[in-house]
Amino acid sequence: MSLDYEPRIIGFLCNWCAFAGADLAGTTRTTYPSNIRIIRVPCSGRVDPLLVLKAFQQGADAVLIAGCHPGDCHYVQGNYYARRRFALLRQFLDYLGIEKERLRLEWVSASEGRKFSRLVTEMTQEVARLGPRKDTVKRPARQAPVLRPLGQEEAAPALKGGAAAPAKSGGE
Amino acid sequence: MVAVENITQLIQEKARELLSSGQVELVIGYQRASDGVTARPAFVRKAEDAGKLIFDQTCTHNLGKYAIEHRGKSLAIVAKACDTFGINVLIQEKQIVREKTYVIGINCPGVVESSFGETGDRLQYRCQICQEHAPAVFDYIVGDPILEKPLDFDPYAKVKELEALPQEERIAFWEKHFDRCIRCYACRNACPQCYCTECVVEQIDPNWVGAPIQVPEKQIFHVIRAFHLAGRCIGCNECERVCPVGIPLSLLNMKFSLEVEQQFGYKPGRDPEVCAPLATYQPDEDLGIGG
Amino acid sequence: MARIGVFLCHCGTNIAGVVRISQVREAVKDIPQVVLVEESKYMCSEMGQGGIREAVEKHKLDRVIISACSPRMHENTFRKTVADAGLNPYMLEIANVREQDSWVHADDKDAATEKAIALTRMAVAKALLNQPLTPKRVGLTKRALVIGGGIAGIQAALDIANTGHQVVLVEREPTIGGRMAQLDKTFPTLDCSSCILTPRMVEANQHPNITLLTYSEVTSVSGFVGNFQVQIRQKARHVDATKCTGCGICWQKCPDTVPSEFDTGLGGKKIISIPFAQAIPNIPVIDMPNCRYVKHLEGQKEGKKLPPCRICEKLCPTGAIDWDQEDQVLTEDFGAIVVATGFKPFDYGRYAEFGAGKYADVIGLLQLERLLSASGPTQGELKRPSDGAHPKTVVFLSCIGSRDERMGKPYCSKVCCMVMAKQAILLKDHDPEIQPYVFYIDVRAGGKDYEEFYQRSQREQGVLWLRGRVSKLYQDGGKIMVMGEDSLMGRPVEIAADLVVMATGMEPNDGAVELAQTLHISYDTNNFMVEAHPKLRPLETNTDGIFLAGTVSGPRDIPETVAQGSGVAAKVAGLFSKDELATDPMVANVDPMRCTGCFLCSEVCPYGAIDKEPARDGRLLAKVNESLCKGCGLCVAGCRGNCINLKGFTSQQVIEEIMALCR
């Protein structure tokens, strides 16, 4: 699939359902866009919102968190907490200018390889349509404008009699 | 301004009584500031010093902050209605012990906008939208009960206006404000709900935010600060008040308050027994998550 | 500086056919800490593994990256490999370049290669922060708790006991036996249910290694595999078990009768009674709310004068009646817990169109079992509930509370078809004049001799199986009119029935959800408890040391249930064959320098694994109980101050992964 913009999507997948689901997509050779990069976590409830912010700060175009369906969490309730956290965070990031589409929490069971690939395809297209991020959370690649090899410019001179520089009284 | 002399007097008397009886070792209240018109925090340890305590509509500080600092001591604290919500949150989060904290609650007429050397009659916005003028927790209450009247405007109007703006304008709005931020952390440090030993934004390992005082880091810092207050912010607005460069932080906090209220029907600090919204869940809630 | 070896697996052409391995090699070889990049056709082969072992020793590697198939596939294999090479097994990271790359991006070699590079870099970035982890070892109590005294529980208890380990069998009802005790005969052999069950009940009762706790419930469970602490509430029978001989005078002489749950309300029982003749233990229970003496005492409070009765007390030869007896709470230690709390029949009253349970002659499968049973309320004489008449036309409705989305019961209860066949045959035995009709959707006769049994019901017994649903029942004089359709004939059918039997499906017993929560194990949307793996670990739960047997995890027939009982026993025996248990070292740990003691972590922890520990200044701080912690990391994400970290998935590591992927 060719897109006019190739987004970079970071996926946090829970080890027990979503990650296994993604594996199943592979086992069944269900193709999807390669834009997603998957990080394996024990549970969607492990994903600290700060990690998502880090991804956005580092320039990710979108973040997908995928976990077990409600009620199926390997750790009983992790996905419920995740649901609350990210329901809030999405709203908030959108408020700051990071569109809701760029942060998604989805349920993918170990048997839903097709769903996973559908999900990634759809999300990739959606984010590609949005194009590059417009917000200011993203870190520009480099800070300094123009660079030159260190020390080619002569070092600036010290003050003459620096110690005396400030006068005790600045009056007239 | 609303007449509050009697409140001042009652606070002084109670402070004297508590200190001389030895019931508390410290009274945290307000005193006149060095500019002669506004107020500043006061820490009274001797009954004879109780005379310096005051209360008027310039007493904007949320003193809950100091309750954490002096945790373990038996202390009395002067708390406006909203401040008592903060105290409840601190109890809920096991930061202070109710039994050791004597709360002098105030039926609060609201506080006015003031800055060094300047004050007036104009109520702070948070007080204009306040609908709970009575303390949620107290051992002694002063001030006449205030008649709650329904607002004739939406307290979240400002947030909703901003929400309604096109994305580009929202981004521009925040960029222009965060551009001024100098990461002095006054907003965080003034917040009675911020008490982490080492705030994540200052941690180097892991390096959550990074040190640069530049818009991306500044913005991340403010997102984290607001998120960590989600379901905990009681709207005392100290953060915005203390910001030296006038960043409208209430628009961040209130966005979360709005969401938490809408999605979880929760208002922090009303009852310390109720579980915080991010520490609980409803199995069947949807929240627009999952397809 | 770290010394990292990167091993790129071709997996035949599975990976190498798509990912350009040479490019990956080029991309990672310049990473400062990477001292070696090697390839192998099959890294998991003995040769491939041997290569890794040699390289680790030869190049003094302290970390190993394997770029191959999913870690869910071979993580343990390779952990063992590096361990054999003398490395800590947790110094290994696997980049998933097969399932999550080459297999899904076969259509785009460039993209796949680029992704393989990214994933391998990510693994390197994470591995740089890997720490050696070592499992903790804990002892265990070799004593099992079986919850539920049905056939599953009895079987499990007996088989565990026979391996020489102590078992406590807890049953909520006054007697063990469970549903099977209520059945008349069993399919397809038609042997008498109680005749095969009761000997097992007796055996369980007399077994030196089994302690029966009937009329008891589990109230709380703490601890972890090998070391559970369980509270059991033994409800007051008001009969002193140590004195009672079960002579039966009390229930013969007790003046009052109330409907009997055991007889599904069709028959009565005395206020002081045992559920059925072969009940074990043979000790009665007083139904206090209905007892005359209790009413008398309450009456006194309100100044009313009611006869005191106390006949049982007067007549009891051993003075076993104890009005003041109170519930006992026992706290016991166990190493393993078997959950076998069984099922209850679906409440057919929920079907408004079938009379919402109003018609006396519309009954469920279990009721019919009791009506057919020689020990039942009618001593096996088939009388219909309304007027005691002998029914001649009996209609069965299948899938009542099964395969029915409307009732929120999408699943098949598996046994009902066979039960209907069995009961239809039994009806014929009782009275050849009876004509049974069965409305079915499909007949599910999977099981040894089941199909034959079903065929027999048609051929030899002339049971009429009509394919189709019944739309409505209504009473017409002494008849229940059944409006249905025969979908094979494609025409409506109307039958005037004397008795209608609802083939009620199975649903988890009352209190199953509460119990699951007490045990911290998960249950599905139908409230059946969830197996660790539907195929490969059907008897385990996701909480180590807690096992499932019988219908608690889904509808099953008796043979399957019994098999599970024995299977669970094998699991427990296997667990008890160890003298100490190793805990997973990938657990959370709290940084006491940062912790503020808000205990948000303990609020979100599903396993109660957060202990409160006093710090120097006396404040309570969080501490992780490593034996309880399952490494889910909920506390980590929950902690605002980032005071908790998760070994093997530290925030630092995940951040490095993010940065590697975003570069």
Added chain:
Amino acid sequence: MDIITRESLKRWLTTLMDRYQVMAPVLAEGNHLFRAISSTDEIAWDYYNSVVPPKELIFPLTESLFTLEYQNGVPQIQEPVIDRQTVIFGLRPCDARAIAMLDASFMNDPVDVPYARRRALVTLVGWACVRPESPCFCVNIGGAPNGTQGLDVLMTEGTDGYFVEPVTEKGKAVLEGAELKHTDAVPPEPAALPAFSTEGLTERLPEVFLSPMWQQQVEACISCKICTFLCPTCYCFDVRDRRDGEAVERMRCWDSCQGAHFSKIAGGYNPRATKTARWKQFFYHKYLYYPERFGGVIACVGCARCVRKCPVNIDIREVIQDLKEDISA
């Protein structure tokens, strides 16, 4: 003395913009701050003083020191180019004097190269305060509302324009082409400020190091960094590396002794764990350590930003007062 009309002043500034980057006080969402301007209309002519002192223009909140990058296996180090000629227009004498103090600490041996480079490119055109008000106290601490120290040019607003007083050669140079007219009129005298003395403080600070007074003064302190970040003479910074793939950028960012973790050292020990200790560091640095090193000059210029903006009204003037009493006591 020379005078320039507001109109010619604007014209002059506009012509400067070809050669220089011109920084001036602007009104940003109700806050006066120094920013690069592209038109004189942006200038807040009526400002009292900026919230953040103009030191941020020479000593930025964050600056990149160098970048290390692997280029085909070989590490390459590069540093940012600083070559922009800059005029800071409209800063107050107190802030100019503060910059002179920063110079002393940054440009004495060992010279802080990035600072020195930037500083060499900057010309300071100051505005005298005609109507200074309390809590300002420059006059009590060696400064003056119309002091020239640190400035290259001093301008004083008069009825018909600005009196222009070149102070340095740099100042003369920057004034080239400005339409100056000679006048016999004299600049207006600034309004008087309440007077108090800081005499003898420095000398006697060592005696009172252990006084309980310090603790009382900062009981309300919330350990924010406002006082230090808004202080024109504070110059603490933190050096951090930012990783970006295999490239590393070393940057320095403002830091503050008032931050709770500022003094924390390897192993986690924090020698200034209490806010009292931190507050003392702040005060002693300004009133004792700096003077000891730089000819007795107190590193406070009386701009009173800390007084105005302290969230809990810790008032350094009161502190000085307490201190005097404590000393005399």
